[in-house]
Amino acid sequence: MKVLDLFSGIGGFSLGLERAGMETVAFCEYDDKARQVLKKHWPDVPQYHDVRTLTREQLENDGIGSIRLICGGYPCQPFSTAGRRKGEDDDRHLWPELFRLVQEIRPTWVLCENVAGHITMGLDSVLADLEREGYACQPLVIPACAVGAYHRRDRVWILAYADNSHGKRGWVSSGVREEQPNFDSGGASRNACEVLANADCGRQQGPGQYVESFNPEEGREEKASHAVASSELGVWLPEPNVGRVAHGVPGRVDRLKQLGNAVVPQVVEMIGRAIMEAEKNVSP
Numbered sequence: 001m002k003v004l005d006l007f008s009g010i011g012g013f014s015l016g017l018e019r020a021g022m023e024t025v026a027f028c029e030y031d032d033k034a035r036q037v038l039k040k041h042w043p044d045v046p047q048y049h050d051v052r053t054l055t056r057e058q059l060e061n062d063g064i065g066s067i068r069l070i071c072g073g074y075p076c077q078p079f080s081t082a083g084r085r086k087g088e089d090d091d092r093h094l095w096p097e098l099f100r101l102v103q104e105i106r107p108t109w110v111l112c113e114n115v116a117g118h119i120t121m122g123l124d125s126v127l128a129d130l131e132r133e134g135y136a137c138q139p140l141v142i143p144a145c146a147v148g149a150y151h152r153r154d155r156v157w158i159l160a161y162a163d164n165s166h167g168k169r170g171w172v173s174s175g176v177r178e179e180q181p182n183f184d185s186g187g188a189s190r191n192a193c194e195v196l197a198n199a200d201c202g203r204q205q206g207p208g209q210y211v212e213s214f215n216p217e218e219g220r221e222e223k224a225s226h227a228v229a230s231s232e233l234g235v236w237l238p239e240p241n242v243g244r245v246a247h248g249v250p251g252r253v254d255r256l257k258q259l260g261n262a263v264v265p266q267v268v269e270m271i272g273r274a275i276m277e278a279e280k281n282v283s284p
Contacts, residue, residue, distance in 0.1 A: 001276070004028075004059075004105070006051055006072030006098055010037040010258045013071045013111075016268025021276050025064050028054050033254045051097045056104035067105050069275070072098050073113040073263055078122065080115045088122070095122070099129050109275055110135060110160040113263050118156050126158060135160040140271075147266035155263070157271060161278075 001022045005014050008029040018024060028048040029035050035047055046062060048054045059065070075092040078085070102110055110130065118126075119139070127137045137160045144153035 001068045001109075001279070002066055003069045003071060004064075004067045004101070004107070006054075006070065006101065007074050007094070008038060008047075009034050009073065009262050011041060012263035012265045013073070013113075013268050014042065016263070016265035016270075017069070017071065017272040019265070019269045020272025022069065022272060025067065026059065026062075031258075034258055037258065051094060051101070054101065056101070059105075067107050069109040069111060070098070070102055070105065070107045071111040071268075073261075074098050076115040076118070080117050085117070085121055088125075095126055095129075099126075102130070103133060106162070108162055110158070111268075111271060111275075112158040112160075113155055114158075116141065116154040116156055123156065123158075130158075130160045133162070135162045142267050142270075144264045144267070147264060147270065149264065149266075153264065155267070157267070159271065159275075 003014065003017055003022050003024045004026050005011070005017075005024050006028045008014065008027040009031075011027075014024040014027070024042065024045055026046050026048060027035075027038050027042070028051050029038060030050060035049075038045070038047060046064065048058075059067075074094050074097075078088070078093040098112070112126070114123075119141070123139060127139065130137050137158060140157045140159065141154055142157055143149075143155065144151055
């Protein structure tokens with residue numbers, strides 16, 4: 001599945017989705033420091049600088065087509081409880097630009113992320129925009145601790161699906177479809193949510209490896225021991241070691257900013273695997 005990664009940051013979305021079996025075909029990121037990180041880890045993936053100027057035509061001219069999924073954590077400042085919450089009046093309100101690209105490209109799937117404060121400001125408008133374009137939407141609040149992290153970090157994830165089985169996948173004309181999929185129809189969107197809702201399934205931390213969830217009753221020493229043991233086994237820990245960010249003030253500021261703005265890749269991988277599983281149940 002081909003992915004267009006918008007508001008890419010340091011690649012948390014792509015890291016998780018690629019572990020789920022998808023392929024990122026283009027990034028769009030405004031911050032120069034973050035773009036350097038993307039270039040290091042994805043040297044062959046084209047980058048675009050400004051979502052406000054990116055268009056379907058430009059992507060097509062560059063040979064990038066058949067995008068099945070658009071993902072992006074659009075700026076949270078308009079909705080965050082840590083800010084002034086200006087909403088649509090904030091000049092960093094860039095959901096309309098992401099939505100414009102959804103209208104132009106018409107991907108089968110849309111996956112977005114934002115702060116929990118978005119639930120009480122702006123989320124209804126986002127869902128209404130997507131549903132007006134024929135997407136079935138499901139907002140999900142998934143915290144970092146759901147994948148074993150030691151902190152909560154609530155985030156709202158917006159999963160949207162458009163049934164393109166009656167037309168060409170990838171580039172298709174915009175407009176509301178006559179048959180809009182919904183989560184009661186038994187389609188791919190419902191399948192994806194059923195997978196996500198299955199709390200009893202294993203949590204994959206690396207290729208072919210599963211570990212048990214962290215026990216909240218464990219003491220600090222037991223948790224630390226568990227983390228060390230997981231690291232020695234080569235599994236993918238839920239929390240990165242951020243100790244290295246202390247080397248030099250400029251580097252520390254840049255790295256802390258990038259990590260703070262990043263999504264938790266393990267959550268993205270979980271959603272990505274649910275999408276891939278749902279795709280198996282959809283007739284071509």
